[in-house]
Amino acid sequence: MNVSDENLLKSISNDALLDLTQRYGQSAFGFGAGHGAGAPGRFPLTPATDFLSGQTANDDEDGFDSLESRKRGSSFGDDKPGGPLAKKSKEQRSLRLSINARERRRMHDLNDALDGLRSVIPYAHSPSVRKLSKIATLLLAKNYILMQAQALEEMRRLVAYLNQGQTITSPIPTALAPFGQAAVYPFSGSALATCAEKCTTYSGTPASLFKHCNDKP
DNA sequence: TAGGCCATCTGGTCCT
């Protein structure tokens, strides 16, 4: 794909995404944009720690000695002369480190949830595909849900149609299948579809977001 | 080397 093709795909896909967003805005799913804990519309998730047995590997309380920080050779933590925490009192410093640890834990929980999401998204876990980025995961999941809902609606209509005692002599009427049969099995007859193509079709997301999909048709 | 993606720190805001 050359650059102009990619740009074209991006613009088309962004428009499609905008359209989807406008039609199926957050409210349609009950996910409010509330700010802060307990805001209206917030999904009532049980804190991840309720599901996890014990603490995570990085679940240390200090703010500068996490496994991740060490592995990444991070200079964060700033528990050193000249660092932002150096001037603060011992209490302030301790509080800050505790807040940092909580925030780190929160982000790890968020990432665990994203991993869970990746694990149930089609085409997201082929050995030849690198892990989906966060944004790609969310966009793919959103559109996969929309597609499943559409397929379900299509099936309902089909059942109603059959219940009327009529036989189907032709493929599902297009009026009943906005995406045609491809909505249910988008790639059933396409051995040529690459992972990136599948992901793009599923999500209406620029192929550039799935550039890690490198499997061959 | 630029750009994408990510982890972490940080300060602010809101809620309980």
Added chain:
DNA sequence: AGGACCAGATGGCCTA
């Protein structure tokens, strides 16, 4: 007051 959430900043790693 303490915790959860958020967004901005920063710096590391990886890839084209």
